[in-house]
Amino acid sequence: MKHFTIVGNWKMHGAPKEAHKLVKRLQEKIKPHTHVTHVVCPPYVSLAEVAGILEPDKLKLGAQNLNEYDEGAYTGEVAGPMLRECGANYVIIGHSERRRYEHEDGKRLADKMAAALRNELKPILCVGEKLTEHKEGHAERVVVDQLQDALRHVSDDDIREVLIAYEPVWAIGTGEFAKPDDVTKMVTTIRRTVEESFGEGASSHLEVLYGGSANPDNAKAYLEIPTINGLLVGGASLNPAEFTAIIETAGKLAK
Numbered sequence: 589m590k591h592f593t594i595v596g597n598w599k600m601h602g603a604p605k606e607a608h609k610l611v612k613r614l615q616e617k618i619k620p621h622t623h624v625t626h627v628v629c630p631p632y633v634s635l636a637e638v639a640g641i642l643e644p645d646k647l648k649l650g651a652q653n654l655n656e657y658d659e660g661a662y663t664g665e666v667a668g669p670m671l672r673e674c675g676a677n678y679v680i681i682g683h684s685e686r687r688r689y690e691h692e693d694g695k696r697l698a699d700k701m702a703a704a705l706r707n708e709l710k711p712i713l714c715v716g717e718k719l720t721e722h723k724e725g726h727a728e729r730v731v732v733d734q735l736q737d738a739l740r741h742v743s744d745d746d747i748r749e750v751l752i753a754y755e756p757v758w759a760i761g762t763g764e765f766a767k768p769d770d771v772t773k774m775v776t777t778i779r780r781t782v783e784e785s786f787g788e789g790a791s792s793h794l795e796v797l798y799g800g801s802a803n804p805d806n807a808k809a810y811l812e813i814p815t816i817n818g819l820l821v822g823g824a825s826l827n828p829a830e831f832t833a834i835i836e837t838a839g840k841l842a843k
């Protein structure tokens with residue numbers, strides 16, 4: 589039986605009142621499924637609000653980022669223990685928007701992975717190539733480098749807690765999405781890279797998600813890829829009808 593994880597990344601949308609409404613509407617529609625985990629990642633300021641109304645058999649809670657330290661003089665930052673106290677169990681790390689706008693590099697992401705794991709947050713590590721890298725045929729090399737950088741402090745035990753999201757940067761928020769055949773090839777590369785560092789068991793246990801303009805129309809094509817375990821959904825996760833349609837597709841395929 590295949591297990592899927594469907595993650596909604598709300599980005600900078602969903603202040604507490606709006607987040608409350610969205611989660612209520614999602615929970616009215618979502619049916620719990622033993623083999624599908626549904627996660628929403630609202631902005632930091634809405635985590636506690638969402639945690640207060642969460643029905644854990646229907647939705648789990650994730651954050652979109654964390655600081656690599658657990659406390660200290662880091663104005664404006666949010667630490668792993670704070671996320672745990674707000675009810676988060678997952679955290680997105682290395683999203684391309686943070687790599688691009690906040691200049692997060694491999695060393696920092698490796699430290700963030702360690703911070704997530706020591707705080708018992710499941711990291712959803714995002715990797716993916718930019719358009720020029722894609723066009724020039726460097727996608728695989730870029731993704732392998734990103735993986736090796738970010739996973740360098742992860743132990744053989746902790747790799748079991750890690751999810752990897754393959755998100756080609758050119759497909760994020762653009763309405764353009766990667767061809768399922770290309771995604772299949774990249775997932776093979778991702779699993780091989782993990783196998784080289786952590787062994788065959790870790791690679792076969794690993795959950796790999798696809799992200800980049802995922803929507804109810806293309807979700808099935810990705811979820812049918814035998815080596816894919818779910819989706820990281822941006823825009824469509826803010827629309828309860830679209831997000832639940834994606835979840836229902838996963839539910840049917842998980843049977």
Ligand code: PGA
Pocket residue numbers: 597755759760761762763799800801802820821822823824
């Ligand atoms: P998108 O975003 O689905 O809007 O393309 C995906 C993401 O950024 O995680």
